[in-house]
Amino acid sequence: MTLDNKISNLISLLGGTGQVAHHLNIKSSAISNWKKLNKIPKNKYNSLIELSNHLNIDINSFLNTNNLNTMNLNKNINVLLIICGGIAAYKSLEIIRLIKKTEIDLDIVMTKSAQQFITPLLVTSLNGKKCYVELFSVEDESKMNHIHLARKPDVILISPATANIMAKLACGIADDLASTLLLATDSKIILAPSMNPIMWNNIATQANYQTLVNRGVHFVDPEKGDMACGESGTGRLAEPKLIFNTLLSHLKKKNVLNNNLDGISVIVTAGPTIEDIDPVRFVSNKSSGKQGFSIASELADRGALVTLITGPVSIPLPKVNKIIHVKSAQEMFDKTFSELPTTIIICAAAVADWKLIPELNNSIIIDNNNKIKKLKNNNSILTFKTIENPDILASVAQTKERPKLVIGFSAETENIINNAKQKLISKKIDLIIANDVSENKVFGSDYNKVFLIDKDSCEEWDSQNKKNIAFKLADKINNLLS
Numbered sequence: 001m002t003l004d005n006k007i008s009n010l011i012s013l014l015g016g017t018g019q020v021a022h023h024l025n026i027k028s029s030a031i032s033n034w035k036k037l038n039k040i041p042k043n044k045y046n047s048l049i050e051l052s053n054h055l056n057i058d059i060n061s062f063l064n065t066n067n068l069n070t071m072n073l074n075k076n077i078n079v080l081l082i083i084c085g086g087i088a089a090y091k092s093l094e095i096i097r098l099i100k101k102t103e104i105d106l107d108i109v110m111t112k113s114a115q116q117f118i119t120p121l122l123v124t125s126l127n128g129k130k131c132y133v134e135l136f137s138v139e140d141e142s143k144m145n146h147i148h149l150a151r152k153p154d155v156i157l158i159s160p161a162t163a164n165i166m167a168k169l170a171c172g173i174a175d176d177l178a179s180t181l182l183l184a185t186d187s188k189i190i191l192a193p194s195m196n197p198i199m200w201n202n203i204a205t206q207a208n209y210q211t212l213v214n215r216g217v218h219f220v221d222p223e224k225g226d227m228a229c230g231e232s233g234t235g236r237l238a239e240p241k242l243i244f245n246t247l248l249s250h251l252k253k254k255n256v257l258n259n260n261l262d263g264i265s266v267i268v269t270a271g272p273t274i275e276d277i278d279p280v281r282f283v284s285n286k287s288s289g290k291q292g293f294s295i296a297s298e299l300a301d302r303g304a305l306v307t308l309i310t311g312p313v314s315i316p317l318p319k320v321n322k323i324i325h326v327k328s329a330q331e332m333f334d335k336t337f338s339e340l341p342t343t344i345i346i347c348a349a350a351v352a353d354w355k356l357i358p359e360l361n362n363s364i365i366i367d368n369n370n371k372i373k374k375l376k377n378n379n380s381i382l383t384f385k386t387i388e389n390p391d392i393l394a395s396v397a398q399t400k401e402r403p404k405l406v407i408g409f410s411a412e413t414e415n416i417i418n419n420a421k422q423k424l425i426s427k428k429i430d431l432i433i434a435n436d437v438s439e440n441k442v443f444g445s446d447y448n449k450v451f452l453i454d455k456d457s458c459e460e461w462d463s464q465n466k467k468n469i470a471f472k473l474a475d476k477i478n479n480l481l482s
């Protein structure tokens with residue numbers, strides 16, 4: 001078989017040129033070129049491996065070129081998987097299988113309870129490596145002490161994570177090997193919880209969840225559905241492939257896997273704008289800045305050069321390259337344009353649509369350089385003339401210096417998807433993230449439920465914390481750039 005045949009066969013195994021082009025978000029002609037050139041560009045290896053994992057196809061055995069059976073590792077990658085004692089412990093076997101298809105070096109720890117569900121022998125034989133179960137083990141301490149096991153990994157993944165391990169981690173309890181490692185590490189921690197819905201919704205579990213999110217622990221949130229215990233609700237372990245892909249994203253974020261966001265310039269606008277009525281009064285909106293700040297912070301963590309342009313907010317500022325504070329929509333417009341060109345712009349700010357000009361009896365403009373006084377004449381009515389503010393999103397999307405990717409937010413109270421799609425088309429942007437802001441569901445909250453809409457599709461994302469939305473959006477952008 002020639003290499004040419006192999007590449008062609010690989011593509012057809014993955015669903016054909018059209019399917020692969022669609023999944024990788026590239027033109028079909030590029031794939032035809034791969035076939036012609038007998039070559040797959042290096043920066044596509046990871047996407048192809050992710051696609052093959054998604055389709056459950058082992059492309060390593062298919063290709064014997066050493067192209068695709070590596071993950072384009074920039075260094076030796078180590079992941080520590082901690083398996084806890086939940087009914088979904090058996091699903092960790094699938095996660096081990098997915099990790100073993102890569103060149104990631106995997107260590108595994110099982111809690112005592114986990115061993116009630118699956119055996120260390122099974123895990124050891126799948127991983128081809130000893131599985132650690134004891135904190136006080138003379139044999140293990142002599143080979144790899146528990147501190148080394150805690151310091152070695154690029155990422156620690158706990159799957160399934162029990163309510164118990166969440167509580168222990170939140171409180172800093174270290175009474176077995178797993179919980180001790182979690183206290184002794186400075187590696188990124190990802191938790192994929194799974195438990196009975198009542199256990200998940202318990203105030204204590206939810207408080208622990210929030211504490212851990214605030215400390216930077218990443219959650220692959222449990223899903224809604226029927227549980228093994230016969231009840232239904234939120235608590236089912238996320239799909240192993242989603243957990244695996246989240247792990248890969250964190251490795252990209254650490255730059256140990258290909259990361260398309262590294263060094264890319266991004267402008268993020270966030271928060272509300274305010275329109276002064278006079279020196280002491282203004283009109284604004286309820287935007288807290290949390291979603292925009294989470295996005296700016298996530299992209300900066302992944303190596304992007306982020307300029308954050310923010311209206312007045314009262315939340316802590318994220319660590320990004322540059323922060324510009326503005327008040328009015330006009331200022332936000334001017335500062336945004338002064339920061340162009342950029343590769344990506346994400347307009348998450350809730351920009352005031354209008355300036356308000358105070359008038360007396362609908363026509364006489366009032367001097368608002370000083371505080372407007374109460375009206376003495378009973379027949380006088382204070383009204384406001386509205387003047388439309390410039391549309392930042394539409395203007396950036398249609399300027400000569402248009403960024404490669406223009407992403408906007410759309411806060412809607414009705415017909416969310418239709419209204420957002422209209423905005424996408426009329427403003428000529430690439431992607432719109434629509435959310436329902438009726439009944440104060442979003443502004444100020446740590447959670448958001450969004451729809452991602454582009455010209456061809458609409459993805460609905462379950463309600464989740466804003467940091468998770470930022471994480472998934474960064475993944476999406478990473479793929480769009482490849």
Ligand SMILES: Cc1cc2nc3c(=O)[nH]c(=O)nc-3n(C[C@H](O)[C@H](O)[C@H](O)COP(=O)(O)O)c2cc1C
Pocket residue numbers: 083084085086087088111112113114161162163164165194195196199
């Ligand atoms: C049959 C059975 C199933 C269980 N499933 C879960 C579960 O899915 N999630 C969970 O948080 N706890 C579950 N538990 C309770 C945990 O096993 C228990 O809290 C244990 O202390 C967890 O220990 P670990 O966190 O050290 O693994 C289950 C217990 C039993 C007996």
